[in-house]
Every structure is written in structure tokens, then in C-alpha cells.
Amino acid sequence: MSRLLIVFLSVMLSSVVAQADHHIPNLGEKATEFKDEGKEAHKRDGMSHAASLILQRKMHPELLSHKRDKTLRQGVRGGVVQLSKCVECHTSVDKDGEFIPVNAPDQFCSTCHKKVGTSLDCFSCHRTTPAEEM
Amino acid sequence: MKELNRRDFIKTTTATTAGVATIASGITLTTYAALPKESNPVTNEKRWGMLIDTNKLTESNIDDMVNACQEEHGWGNETHSTGDQQAGWIKKIKVKDKATERISNLALMCQHCEEPPCVDVCPTNASMKREDGIVLVDKHLCIGCRYCMMACPYDARSFVHESLTNQKTHMPRGKGTVEACTMCVHKVDKGEAPACVASVSSDAVIFGDLYDPTSKINQTLKKVQSTQIRADLNLNTGVRYSGI
Numbered sequence: 133m134s135r136l137l138i139v140f141l142s143v144m145l146s147s148v149v150a151q152a153d154h155h156i157p158n159l160g161e162k163a164t165e166f167k168d169e170g171k172e173a174h175k176r177d178g179m180s181h182a183a184s185l186i187l188q189r190k191m192h193p194e195l196l197s198h199k200r201d202k203t204l205r206q207g208v209r210g211g212v213v214q215l216s217k218c219v220e221c222h223t224s225v226d227k228d229g230e231f232i233p234v235n236a237p238d239q240f241c242s243t244c245h246k247k248v249g250t251s252l253d254c255f256s257c258h259r260t261t262p263a264e265e266m
Numbered sequence: 267m268k269e270l271n272r273r274d275f276i277k278t279t280t281a282t283t284a285g286v287a288t289i290a291s292g293i294t295l296t297t298y299a300a301l302p303k304e305s306n307p308v309t310n311e312k313r314w315g316m317l318i319d320t321n322k323l324t325e326s327n328i329d330d331m332v333n334a335c336q337e338e339h340g341w342g343n344e345t346h347s348t349g350d351q352q353a354g355w356i357k358k359i360k361v362k363d364k365a366t367e368r369i370s371n372l373a374l375m376c377q378h379c380e381e382p383p384c385v386d387v388c389p390t391n392a393s394m395k396r397e398d399g400i401v402l403v404d405k406h407l408c409i410g411c412r413y414c415m416m417a418c419p420y421d422a423r424s425f426v427h428e429s430l431t432n433q434k435t436h437m438p439r440g441k442g443t444v445e446a447c448t449m450c451v452h453k454v455d456k457g458e459a460p461a462c463v464a465s466v467s468s469d470a471v472i473f474g475d476l477y478d479p480t481s482k483i484n485q486t487l488k489k490v491q492s493t494q495i496r497a498d499l500n501l502n503t504g505v506r507y508s509g510i
Contacts, residue, residue, distance in 0.1 A: 197406075202307070204404050207396060207455050211304035216435045233431075257405055257440030259433045 157243035160222035160234070173221075192218075196254075215254060220262045233260035305455065313399040314378070314449055314504060315476040316463065317483050317492060320370045321509035322470035328358045328373045334465035335375075338450060339437045346428045353424040355447045356462060361510060370510050373462065373471075376401055376422040376447035377495065378504035384414035384423065393444075399476075399504050400449045410442040419496050422446050449504075476504065 159167065166173055172181040174188040188195075199213040222240040223231045235241050235255040245252045336342040341353040356375040362368070378401045384393045385401065392407035393414045403414075403423075415423045423446040426439055433439050436452040450460035458464075463473040474483035492508040494501070 200406060202304075204402065204406075205394060205396065206307035207305070207398070207451070208307055209305045209452075209455050211302055256429070257433065257438035257443065259435050259438070260431070263435040 158224060158238060158240055160240045161225050162221040162223075163240075166221065215258055216263070219258075219260065223261055231261035235260050308396055308398040308455075310397045310399075311477065313380075313476045314454060315399070315474065315483055316449075316460075316505045317472045317486055317508065318373060318505065319470045319472075319490075319508045320372050322468055323371065323373070323466070324470075325358070325371050327466050327468070327470055328371055330465045331373050331462035331471070332356050332358060334461040335447070338434070338453075338461035339439075339448075340432075340434045341424075341439065341445075344426075344428055344430070351425070351427045353426070353445065355422075355424065355445070357421075372507060372510065374420060374422070374495070375462075375505065376418075376449070377420055377501070378447075378449060380502035380504070381500065383417040383419065383499075383501070387413040387417040389413065396451075400451050400454070401446075402448055402451065403444050403446060405438065405440065405443040405445070408443040410444065412444060414444055419499055419501075 163173065172184075174184050175181050176184045176187070179187070195213045196215060196218075199208075199211070200215075202208040219234050223234045224239060226232050232239055233255070235252055237246075241252055241255075335356045339355065341355060344351075344353060347353070356373055359372050359374045361370055361372065378399055380395075380399065382393070382395055382401045385395055387393075389411060390407045390409055392404045392409070393401070394404055395401050410425065412425055415421075415425065423444050425444050426441050429441045430439055437448075439445055450458075450462075453460060459473045463471045472483045472486055474481040476484060476487070478484055487506065490508050492506045493510060494503045494506055495510075
């Protein structure tokens with residue numbers, strides 16, 4: 133009986149550890165600053181900030197692919213949804229002050245994409261660091 | 267409880283739906299707090315084109331054009347590609363009249379045809395023409411089959427043979443996709459001239475809206491003799507040449 137209890141307790145403990153592993157990804161240089169200043173990134177009208185963030189997290193592929201078609205095929209430029217803006221805020225800087233590619237291991241994009249096992253194809257063509265002049 | 271017949275049910279549901287629609291019509295779920303404006307879609311009221319005067323265009327002008335294009339789009343530094351694999355969005359071409367032996371130099375790039383063969387053959391719709399006449403490759407859809415390269419009578423397209431990094435923000439380029447002159451679409455959308463046109467200080471290269479009767483290109487085309495390369499194919503190119 134006590135053996136069963138030990139097995140049960142260890143299963144409980146491991147599930148708790150697995151939950152605790154659900155950490156916040158490396159937000160990136162500018163995004164972290166933004167958050168520390170208490171600003172609400174990705175906030176939408178008529179929605180709480182938390183709900184907006186969940187929507188952003190879930191819908192970012194749809195938002196981006198909708199915009200990419202509009203930009204490429206219809207020449208619609210500017211606006212909120214731009215991959216270059218994602219990259220601009222969510223890249224980190226290493227010790228030498230150089231930008232780390234946003235798709236490198238443990239960086240903003242790759243953390244979640246690795247976790248959920250979805251491939252990240254944007255950056256086989258798109259630039260992974262903010263543009264030089266920024 | 268009162269028995270609800272079909273007619274009453276429809277009445278009450280219609281009333282409720284109408285009421286909810288009236289109350290909730292002001293609420294939209296996915297609008298941004300401060301919405302930076304998106305530009306309007308391009309229309310077919312314009313057609314972008316270019317006129318290259320080979321009498322005025324010097325060889326160094328053409329080199330400047332090629333360099334400006336490389337600088338703008340970041341091609342030409344591929345280390346593993348050799349010979350035919352090298353990208354060539356804009357090329358310096360020498361043409362010789364066999365009868366008179368007159369040699370003229372021209373800059374040859376995507377001619378932005380009105381009836382582009384590359385768009386006709388593309389199996390995935392990646393090769394496409396914008397409403398304003400600019401022919402582009404949608405690299406999101408491109409599978410790298412290179413049919414368009416076969417179909418193009420101007421040999422204007424290239425294929426990326428190697429993995430690339432550090433691309434320009436406005437010009438994503440990647441292994442396994444076809445690419446070509448975009449007529450600097452990112453600049454044109456901002457109201458600027460393409461990089462190659464801006465690099466030539468004389469009026470050897472004119473860029474503008476072919477349909478606008480007040481534009482310089484439209485007026486010049488009315489006055490001077492100009493030709494399309496391979497005009498026999500009836501592609502109605504956007505890039506035209508005079509002096510050849």
C-alpha cells in the first residue's frame with residue numbers, strides 16, 4: 133500500500149514540475165523594456181490586456197499571413213501587423229551589443245515553436261535581426 | 267408553462283436577435299487601440315514603366331545601375347553559387363547589329379510584361395502581376411520549380427541556390443525560391459523611383475506611370491521612337507528601349 137502511495141505522490145510531483153516548466157519565453161530587448169515601463173503591448177479595444185495577449189499568441193500566424201498577402205499582392209503597406217516590427221521588439225542583444233537572431237535557440241520565436249513542435253519558416257527568407265539603420 | 271407554437275417562437279427569436287444586433291452594433295472585437303494607417307491597395311489606374319535610352323546610357327551608367335540594384339536588394343554576394351547559379355536581377359547586355367556592326371549597351375531586367383509568360387506557367391500562382399503592372403514572385407508560395415525561368419524570354423529571373431542570412435528587411439530572399447527585379451516595389455509604394463533609375467543622373471532612364479498623360483515617360487514615349495525587346499511576342503512590356 134505504501135509503495136502505491138509513493139508512486140502516486142511521485143506522479144503528482146512530476147506533473148507539478150511539468151506545470152512549473154511553463155515559463156515565459158525570452159521576450160527580447162525592446163519588448164522587455166516596454167513591459168517594465170508598464171505599457172500594454174498588443175492591447176486591443178474592447179478586450180482586456182490578458183485576453184489581447186492570448187489572442188496575439190494564438191492568432192499571430194493568421195494575422196501575419198493575411199497581411200503578407202495584402203502587402204505582396206495588393207501593395208498595402210504600413211499598419212500594425214508587420215513581421216519586421218515583431219523582429220524589432222522581440223530580438224535580444226548579446227554581451228557585445230550584437231543582435232541575436234530571433235529564431236536562434238532559446239530566443240523569442242524558437243522557444244514556443246520548439247515546445248509545440250511547429251516549424252518556423254519565416255526566417256529562411258526574412259531578416260532575423262532589426263535592420264541596420266534602426 | 268405556456269405552450270410555445272412555431273409562429274410565436276419565430277416572433278420572439280427575431281425580436282431578440284434584432285435587439286441584440288442594435289445594442290451590440292457598436293462593439294467590434296478586434297480593433298487596435300491606436301491604429302497606424304495601412305495604405306490603400308494599388309489599382310489598375312496606373313501602370314508603372316521604364317524607358318531606357320541606349321543612346322544616352324553609357325557603360326558606366328549601366329554598371330551604376332547594377333551596383334545600385336545589388337546594394338538595394340542585397341544580391342550578388344552569394345559565396346557558394348557559381349556561374350549560371352549567380353543571381354542577376356539586372357544585366358549589362360551588348361547587342362550588335364550584324365549588318366552595320368553598330369554596338370549598343372543596354373541594361374536588361376524583368377520587363378514587367380502585361381501578359382507575363384512566367385505568370386502563365388506558374389503551377390502555384392506564386393508568379394503574379396500586381397494591378398499596377400509590376401510582376402513579382404510570391405516566395406511564400408514559390409516551390410522553386412523554375413518553370414518561370416524557362417518561360418521568360420528575357421532570362422530575367424534567378425534561383426537562390428544557397429541558404430542566406432542578413433537579408434534586407436524590405437527584400438526577403440531565401441534558398442529554393444525564384445527572384446527577379448521587383449521594380450523596387452517597396453520604394454514605388456512610398457512614391458520613390460527605383461534604385462537603378464535614381465542611380466543614373468542623366469535622363470537616360472525614365473520611370474513613371476505609363477497611363478498618366480502628364481507623366482514624363484508618357485510624354486516622351488509619344489515623341490521619340492521606342493521599341494520593346496522581342497516585340498514579336500506581344501507581351502506589351504513595361505520596360506521600353508529607345509535607340510536600338
